[in-house]
Amino acid sequence: MKKAAIIGGSMSGLFAANFLKQINWDYSIHEMVSEPLSGRGAGIATYDELAALVRLTTGYKRSLGTSCNERIVLDKQNSVVTKMKYPQVFTSWQYLYDVLLSNVDKKKYFLGDECIQILKKDNINTLIFKSGKEIQADLIIIANGIRSNIKKIVDENEPEFAGYVGWRGLVNESDLTKDTFDLISDYFCFVLPQNQQFLTYPVAGVGDKGLEKGKRRINWLWYKPVSMNEYNSILTGKSNTKYQHGIPPHEIKDEFIDNLKKEGQIKLPSSINELINKTEQILVQPIYDLKCNKMVNENIVIIGDCAFTARPHAGMGVTKAGFDCYDLMKSLENIKLENLNNALKLWEQKRIKEGMFLVKRSREMGFYIKKDESIIMPRDEIVLNETAVSIKKINDYPNKSNLFN
């Protein structure tokens, strides 16, 4: 049986294992975090393509989460100024993780298993782990995210800061006043202050009844431009620790949260300020672009965010990870190992085209989130039409007619 070793046990790593299973490859997944992963990134916008990828790998046919039928833009006075019909399902990172994990063999999912290096041993690419363990496999899949410590063996590009951060939070619907609940809870809702974007959508709440209206949570995100000085200062914690790319929520200095709330009073409607004020734990995430020129080196591939990370406006990170793995499965189906490299090269060509496209498109979608007051904001309709939409709705998406070949 052919065997793959997968580094990273999040979305990409799990999709890879699930798809390889379908073509009778053996696999092992190595995740550095020592507990089952939880709660990352909260809300995830989904499309028919993502639901199809999950169904194809796991057989899971139920809805992936909560749904909205319309998108709206609010002005400062809480009035709906623009509306667009666009039915869409929103899930949570946790929900998808659980579905994908439930279908892999737990004996092959190793937690607390950090890979620190890939070296040639007797001319064979070998994974070296922190524990001292060494592994060789027919195929090595690097799926360890935007900050990968090992992907440079395939591609040396580094993430570039996009010039803005996303502040984010979750609020129980049951904690909202009736006016705010009625105004936003059924919608994918936007506010567009000059050079900024605020958005909300409902995601599952906790427990069995978490998908019921009133028991869900509202996920919010506020994209705001920052100077390099502000960026450094946001990433310096209460303990004076300087974090590199992201800061644990308990370390975010109170002054930044206070300033966020004050700015909200000036720029956002009262319903949205209520969300911010009722959020128990506000998080901040700097936004980056990452491209790569290569996804293959010999029998090593990179997939998911460690290959391409697009800004979140396209909302395609998880879907892209799924297609990296779906296409990989198609390329590996029925091949002999001596043809592996050729198959991977063809896979790489297709995946690079899509990755480049998504990074460029997401950059263009976020062009106005910049410290430049002279920028003319896009029309509401454009933001509603383009943000986190299905590939079906993106005219120039590469290979669009041949996604599931």
Ligand SMILES: Cc1cc2nc3c(=O)[nH]c(=O)nc-3n(C[C@H](O)[C@H](O)[C@H](O)COP(=O)(O)OP(=O)(O)OC[C@H]3O[C@@H](n4cnc5c(N)ncnc54)[C@H](O)[C@@H]3O)c2cc1C
């Ligand atoms: C603000 C924001 C909003 C987003 N919204 C959406 C959305 O609506 N829809 C969507 O599809 N996507 C969205 N995304 C993107 C999505 O979250 C990512 O694309 C997705 O999580 C990438 O998965 P991944 O497995 O490639 O990487 P990651 O999720 O980063 O996982 C990498 C894993 O590798 C592990 N690891 C790291 N190094 C090692 C090592 N050396 N050894 C072993 N394990 C290691 C890590 O612990 C981690 O578990 C959003 C992202 C952001 C920032």
